[in-house]
Amino acid sequence: MKTKAFVALFLAAVLAVGATQGIKEADAQAGQQVIRDKAEFDAFIAAQRTIDPTHKAAAMEAFIAHYPNSVVRTNALDQAITAYQQKGDAKKVESTAKRLVTLESANIRALAILTSMERAAATTGDPTALTTMSDYAKRGLHALSTWKKPDRISAVDFDKMRGQFDLIFNGAVGFGLLSAKNYGAARDVYIEAIKDDPRDAQNVYQLGIAETQMTPLDANGFWHLAKAAALATAQNNTAGAQEIEKYAKSVYDQYHGSDDGWGAIVSAAATQTTLPDVFASSIKPRPTPPEIAVQVVHDHDPKTLSIADWEYVLSFRDSSPANKDAADKVWATIQATQQNGTVPFKIPVTVITATANSFDGAITNANIAAKYSDIHIVMAQLLVPQLAPAPGTSVNVVGVITSYSTRPFQFTMTHGRL
Secondary structure (H helix, E strand, O other), X not given: OOOHHHHHHHHHHHOOOOOOOOOOOHHXXXXXXXXXXXXXXXXXXXXXXXXXHHHHHHHHHHHHHHOOOOOOHHHHHHHHHHHHHHHXXXXXXXXXXXXXXXXXXXXXHHHHHHHHHHHHHHHOOOHHHHHHHHXXXXXXXXXXXXXXXXOOOOHHHHHHHHHHHHHHHHHHHHHHHHHOOOHHHHHHHHHHHHHHOOOOHHHHHHHHHHHHHOOOOOOHHHHHHHHHHHHHHHOOOHHHHHHHHHHHHHHHHHHHOOOOOHHHXXXXXXXXXXXXXXXXXXXXXXXXXXXXXXXXXXXXXXXXXXXXXXXXXXXOOOOOHHHHHHHHHHHHHHHHHOHHHOOOEEEEEEEEEEOOOEEEEEOOXXXXXXXXXXXXXXXXXXXXXXXXXXXOOEEEEEEEEEEEEEOXXXXXXXXXXX
């Protein structure tokens, strides 16, 4: 479930989420951000007006160091994060975000950045990052539940940012549940996450994993896997697309019985924007052993089946009404073949164990190899000790099959003789 191919793309996108555009000069004197000291005000405005990211980060750090109790220190840290992101310094982005949440525990952007960075670390194999990621994500969702629109942000931009943060936090919670193999809960959270961005390849991919690992399997997962592969391809993430395809084809083949139809699913998902309502029902699982037993009798006259086929069908007699019907047809064929006991069977058997009045043997090649008895033969007369067949001996037995047991399977033959 590691998805290293997504990490670089994911981090690059998330560090820019909710990036501040900086407060206006008037904002520095409004509401709770009133800077009363002129030197402090001038220092902040000068740092804010700095264009070069390296110089701006340094200017904001210098401002915070000189005015550690400033009413705009959290805003200065936020702008420093943006500057570090612009210059590509991920370590400073992370350390500055941690400083920011220490000062302002419900700072949503800092929590989103830390959640994303810990998720990236967890994705590449850091086990401790999962716990930290989940903690940041839960704190972020709690903060988001009470987040109010800042005056300087339009309603449209606020809704967009809220959706981006919701995607990050729910995606991380989903990944934590997926890693804990709580697949059903992970699926539910991922579904909420991709409502905010149905084109997020990583979350769509991991939703597909959760669905295809559930018990019972949710076949909608095959569409999400196919869609994730298409999204990764569209984003020029070749490694990610190949990773998805490898996993998807494996679980599809295991569920469906072959890769038949997989190419059509991939082609359709590439152009579809939403999961088709009837998709899951269109994917037929491979038949179960009891279903195969029913199908064998449906497709063939029981008289043409081998003894191994008879055993297979009879062994599933109690699995369903359809299996009982199939077993009854086979049993009726056996009885008709021996004319209800008046014409005995002649069967080649490999001896497993023998006594004076009976012996157990194996009929089919598989049971011979496994030294498993699938027939118990009650002899018509006591065997002479020196003529009793030794274990491993192949003999022809004549007798009447009178009954059978299903689990474990074994015929019973009476009136047997060698």
